[in-house]
Amino acid sequence: MLKFQVFLSCIHIKRQLPKNILVFVVCAAMVFFLCSYASSIQSNQEQLNSLPEILPVSGFISNLNGSRNLGLLISGSMVDSLEASGFLKDMLYTTRMAATYAAKETEKPKIVYLMGYNTLTPYPSIRPDNLKDSEVFFKGQNAQCIASRRFLAQYHLSIGDPVKLDLYWYQFGEVPGQMTYEHLAQRTLIIADSFDSSVVTTDLIQLPDILFPIGWAKKTFAECDSPFYYDSVSFRIKDPMKMNDAKALMKAQGLLSVNPQASDSISGSTVVINDETFIRSATSIQNNLTLLWMFLPALTTAILLASAVMAHLMMHSRRGEFAVMRSLGMPKQACLRVYLMESMLVAFPGGIVGMVAALLFTALPFSASMAVLAVFYLFYLLGAFIAVRMLSRVSVAAMLFAVD
């Protein structure tokens, strides 16, 4: 019986070829559309996911009117909280100190300027002469330093020599060139290497004589029970998609936005974030995604309902034949199966062709296209089942004995 039902379905399909080709093509087009739509969502999502890596977002702490990002007083505890939050990465710090040094006890001490770093990567012109991995050096807390060649020559020092320094913490005044000093402690640093700096300086920044790991400075300040300040801080936002959380934290820390009208100051109380390209790009893609998701219910419902209506109408026109088959003793289920099979034998390959076309022309993964296909079939079968149910309620006698 099943073989006969299949045979009947196939004959029906063959004898109504133009209509069935049309249905086939419509199903293929509908599935292709749905898969393309899903692919569009996926492509936009992938693009959005790739943005944080391709468009990094960096920022730095500046003074209130944004004119300086160096030579500032930036609260160490505040920065440490930001770093501990996990929202920021690739943090770059500097801190400044001054010291007095006398090569001999009988000599009058001279001022020596020191700069602490946690990495030299952003400063390509400051290069230790011998150290292979300066990153390791500057990430440590050891009482070591890298001294300028000029300093070594001036004081007749060599690599490995100790340098006993009276450390001062200093800051710039409001007026350029004005500085104030505060004594910190006496410490000895071992010269680990030398450097020849040709950094372009501004009139705000003194060329350092000595470079040291910032961790050592923090440790020293802590030992002296003195609050630690950074001279400059820059960073990257770890996950730009969570930028709002990072900014909320900065607000909570009391950091301000730049006020161009403000006067010059050295307080590092403001954050500047270079996020234009990321925000503009991400917002555009997010808008795209929002639109696609918003329109998804309407468009897919329209398509799927249309496919259900199509399935329904294809069957609705065959009521007469249904009655004849029933009158010839074909069980109701068998009759309905013939129509369902006919419907599926056209729609299913159509859907598969649509899915294959989508796999070829879009980047939708196989699993997603199978899911789309399944949803399409579900709706198509729903329409077919509704039609079948309505068929089963047909009065066979009324259909058969109706006179044309």
Added chain:
Amino acid sequence: MVVKNSLRQMLRTPVKTVSFLLLITLTALFLSVGANLLLFTRKSLETYEKSFKTIGTVQQQPKMLKEYAMWDQSQQTYSYGTQSVYDRLIPLSVLDFADANYIHPPEKRPFYGAYDENYNIGNFYQSNDTQWIILELSPTEDCIPSNPVPMKVKRVLYGKIGEYTKDVLFCDPDVEKPQPMFADKTYILSVNVVALSSFYGYEDQNAFDTVLVPAAGVESTQYDQTGAQVPDLYGAEADGWEEVTEGYFDTPRGQRWEELIKSIKRLPKTIPVIPTNATQLLMAFYSGSANITEGRDISPEEYAKGVKVCLVERQFAQYNRIAPGDTLPLPLYFADYLHTPMVTGNLYYGGLLNAQGKAYPVFEDSAYTVVGIYDIYGSSYESTDFDLVGNTVIIPAASVKNSDEQNIIAWGPMRAATTSFEIPNGTIDQFEEAWNRQGIDGLKFTFYDKGYSRLKQGMDRIHTISLILLLIGAVVMVLVLTLFTFLFIIKNQKRTAIERSLGYRKRQCAASLLSGMLLILVIGSAIGACGGAWFCNTVIDRNMSASEGGSFDLAYSSWANDTDKLAEMRLDLNSAGMGVLITFCLSMATGTLIAGVGVRRNLKAEPMLLLSGKGDSE
């Protein structure tokens, strides 16, 4: 009556009629929503593209690097540097080639100096008159100033030296063996003041003790537009100082010192002015270290037409109480085609006098309207040529009507900081291929696209899929309409046959079939089109973020006050009444066309065959 009968018959097949109406409504809805979606996503993609610009910089590569020796007085030894040597300066015109496809063609930007007595540039430049002095000195004894030697101050022509200072130290640290100076002679010098402790043997000295060293004098470094130096009428002075003899100041050479003083006095009131054809061609704006925070940017039309508008830096605006809309005079008097203004405020790299020994005259004197104020965020340890410095004014290059060729103080090869252009996003490879076909060596291009090339593939995919969606959507709509018109009309062949056998003309049969169908089309299309538009507007209003940064907080953003950029981000997503009308008309047109084809087919069939049951197309 024809129409009434048609409607009556339609109403008697409610399932089919309702199904068809539902289908038309869904199709029109689909068309409306789909078209709006595609329109909106295209707008969104355009906004996305606008986030990126591709800028190329050009640097002429030297033919070779020549080593040169510099005397380091503090070390008493020579240190060596390298100097680029160019066999010829490649002209900008070589970059004008076929297939170049520029959005903004390459420009080799000078920076101009503008002087006005009323400019207030705050503390930005240190007062020159304590750092740059022109005076007459006489050595206390014969000497060779290779080390600091004592000198007596005879006369100060310009600058401030300590009120009671009569004795100073002088040294020429740049030459190992300077020319000797004699005690019985008086020399006129242009000098700078430096710390004594930077000299060999004086390292322990007090940080406040100073030495005078030679500075830029009366020699000229004027160039012409071919890059050739204009011969100095009086030749370069030897060793940076000249002997003052009787009547010296009446000589042309002597008169130059007055001109020099005039030029030096202008410097504290001179601001850099950069002419360009697009703000984005300046790397500081492109990279985001400079941002417009008040007013607006200079528009492309203003750049093209050379309208006298300008952007002014924040600090300068504050010191001079300038707001957008105000007028700023910009008397331009020199052009430097090689350097960029330094962060230190040093604007002058060459001679202060022209080849005639005069202070450079003003070559362009116009008043510019300030349209925007920009901020430069942060100063850097490693400032580069790309950075803008304080007080810099940006103007459209085309607004400078007069030629600067008599006012060029420096000229050089194309450099990345001064030579740039813009090409369409994603065309770097094509540009490089087109350039390589020119067969010209010696220029290095560096491209900046903010990550566009890495994102391009994804963007292209999004574009392609949106096109596929449009195409397939249209195909689906047409196919669905075709299928159901086919069913609806073709199934009514017998009815047409009966009507024809009863004497209806073909036109009346067509009207009978079409009237019902058209009514469904009109109702369905109207509901679908309006419903689609309503849906789009409602859902968009509820879900699309109204805030300027989209879902992102613009707090702390360097560009948060740039109204032009914020405006570019905004999407106008309202579905206008025009969209509804277009959807309605498209749906009607497609449906009517397909129905017309179906009706024609029906009318072609022979009525008697149909009525006898032999003509059924099924």
Added chain:
Amino acid sequence: MLEVQNVSYTYANRYQTNEVLHEVSCTFEQGQMYAIIGPSGSGKTTLLSLLAGLDLPTKGEILVDGKLMTSMDRDTYRRDTASVIYQSFNLFPLLTAMENVMFPLQLRGKPMAEAKTEAMKCIESVNLKESVLNQRPQRMSGGEQQRVAIARALAAGGGILLADEPTGNLDAANGEAVVAILKKLAHEKDYIVVVITHNTSIAEQADVVYRIVDGRLSTGAAE
């Protein structure tokens, strides 16, 4: 034998309830051709559809060879026992004449070749031209279509043939030919043949005539 015992049939719709048949009792025996006559709307077609197992009576019983129709599978009954031919032929429009006749045979599970052979026999017995065999109903004349319908009914081979106005859409000659086939079926093949007709000449050729008026049956000659 088909027995109808006090069968009543009422159909109800939104607007009214209508008793189409009222306590109809009659029998139909093998080897006889029966005619059921009556005015339009008298219930003839309803009785036929009940006899065909297409519906069940509201009251009363129909017995097939002593078995209650309500106790049997009516699909099987229609497949194996009773066949119906119609005024409007009701052939499958998508199947050829041969395929239409083969249908009941294939429905019973016969392989295609065997079904074809048997179908040919049925086709020959109704004098159908071979040229028509591969044509679809749209291309046939009324007479040809009705012959195909009869051949299809024969292919079911059940012993009961019910005919609803079989000559209604045929000319006189074809009509006569069809009736002759029906008579032959009844008398030679021992079929129960029941014909609903308005045509008195056909009724006169029947062995038994039942008359239905307003849902009530009586026996008697055609008027």
